[in-house]
Amino acid sequence: MTMYKLDMDTPIGVLEIVGTDTEVVSILFPDRDAHVYLCHSDTPVALQQCAKQMEEYFNGQRWDFSFPYRHEGTAFQSQVWNALKGVPFAKTGTYQSLAEEIGNVKAVRAVGSANGRNKLSIVIPCHRIIGSNGTLTGYAGGLWRKEWLLRHEQNVAQSRAYPGSGEPN
Template sequence: MDTCYIETPLGHAKIVGDDEGISAVSILDSKEELSEVIPESLLECATQLKAYFNDQLKTFDLKLNPEGTSFQKKVWQQLQLIPYGKSISYLELSKQLGDAKAIRAVASANGKNPLWIIIPCHRVIGSDGSLTGYAGGLHRKQWLLNHESEFKQQTLF
């Protein structure tokens, strides 16, 4: 597996993958040394992430190879259908997957998504509009939702 680290507005991103596809993308709380050379297998992912953060890309087109159970992969595939700038609730996601009662299992699979941003688990919110859960922290989830919003929110201070 190849690994590289790139700078993003949310912190240093770690990208892991090989010729079979990208298997993980996460934003780190630590400051890993940025990669001077990005492996060929990760170059397109790094390029697309940078374009996303620069408001030049709304849909990723990458070969993905995340590790997970068949149920998790089913949930992750459904997440990729949530349009840029939109959000849905965990209940809506469960219903789309065919079982409203599976909401906890769906939320758990959502939380185990290894491909942050690319598989947009940040677009899933609570039924009441709350920002329930995000492995990268609620501040990053809020930032991503604001970034994708048609109406950018400005901070007062």
């Protein structure tokens, strides 16, 4: 199976999108300043759709995603990642609340581990998970990015652009 890569600029650094002919399998911050993977005529539509929707997200015009993607992991990791998708835009949850959500209250550390192995940054919103005491805790992209993403979502939610703000568009 051929894998394709596409880099895009974001306000918090280069984002690397990886996928197949039909779906995205990874969206991560590679911690490099330069684009290595540019869009070409053979770049799959799924990767191009992902880049477009990410751009809309960073511009405050999108709060959920519809491009085709697949997360790869154990059954437990998939369970955690599916629960993560239930954390609403501009809101936060805790590792404890995720453990409760999946029906395994003693699995807080395992939930944290699964959260850290998420390869679909922003789409599977692991940045919305904070410590039980309200502090920011680990994020593969760096805590400064996590803080930026949370602040960005709160700003969008407070604007008239986000339907969850309770105000008309």
